[in-house]
Amino acid sequence: MSIKLAVPCLLLLAGPAVAADPLPDAIAAPGETVVLSVHAEGAQVYECKAGTDGKLAWAFREPIATLLSEGKTIGRHYAGPNWEHADGSAVVGKAAGNAPGATAADIPWLKLEVISRRGSGVLTPVTTVQRIDTHGGKLDGACDKAGEFKSAPYSAEYVFLKKG
Numbered sequence: 595m596s597i598k599l600a601v602p603c604l605l606l607l608a609g610p611a612v613a614a615d616p617l618p619d620a621i622a623a624p625g626e627t628v629v630l631s632v633h634a635e636g637a638q639v640y641e642c643k644a645g646t647d648g649k650l651a652w653a654f655r656e657p658i659a660t661l662l663s664e665g666k667t668i669g670r671h672y673a674g675p676n677w678e679h680a681d682g683s684a685v686v687g688k689a690a691g692n693a694p695g696a697t698a699a700d701i702p703w704l705k706l707e708v709i710s711r712r713g714s715g716v717l718t719p720v721t722t723v724q725r726i727d728t729h730g731g732k733l734d735g736a737c738d739k740a741g742e743f744k745s746a747p748y749s750a751e752y753v754f755l756k757k758g
Contacts, residue, residue, distance in 0.1 A: 617726065618693035618703065621692065621703050626757055626758070627758065628754070628755055629720055630716055630717070630720075631751060631753045631754070632661045632662060632663050632751070633661075633749065633750075634659040634661055634671055634749060634751070635662065635749050636657060636659025636660060636671065636747070636748060637745035637747050637748065638654060638656075638701060638746050638748050639655045639656050639657070640652040640653060640743065640744050641742070642738070642739055642740050642741060643740060650736055650738070650740060651737065652744065655743070656673035657675060657748075658670075658672055658745075659748075661677065661752065668680050671752070674687075675706065679715055679716050679717050681713070681715030682714065682715055683712070683714055683717035684711065684713055685710070685712075685723065686708070686709055686710045687707060688707055688709045689704055689705075689706055690705045690706060690722075691705035692704050695728045695729075696728075699731075699732050700728045700729055700731065700732065700748075701728045702728070703724070703728060704723075704725040705722060705723075706723045706725070707721065707722055708721050719756040720755065720756055722755040722756075723753070724755065725752055726750065726751050727750060729748060729749045730748040730749065731746050731747070731748025732746060733746040
């Protein structure tokens with residue numbers, strides 16, 4: 595029994611590059627290699643809007659997050675969606691696949707294809723971004739006043755990949 599418990603701990607110590615379970619097919623990126631893997635802490639921002647049924651509900655507006663590596667801030671993530679590294683390189687992504695988060699309160703895991711780049715640096719060769727291991731970030735239910743904003747804290751791992 596104790597040996598079985600030790601294995602997941604070793605995987606956690608090895609860091610995010612070691613996957614204990616394969617990623618869902620919808621967000622997998624076969625044949626691509628990791629350029630950078632970072633932890634993000636931030637919020638998903640929602641706006642109170644009328645839906646197609648005319649009822650007010652929270653609609654996703656934008657993410658705001660700090661990108662961290664070994665406890666140090668190395669970049670930011672914001673509307674676009676954009677990921678910007680401290681070295682000046684940045685990418686913009688477009689959703690290409692998703693898979694449910696671990697619980698109903700967790701935003702989905704995503705696969706995003708890079709549609710544009712800026713600057714030069716670590717993110718320059720990136721072709722795919724994965725958002726995995728999400729915690730929190732969902733906001734459901736009715737709201738009272740159109741135009742109100744509310745944020746839901748979240749964390750996730752962002753994995754930046756390149757072809758080959």
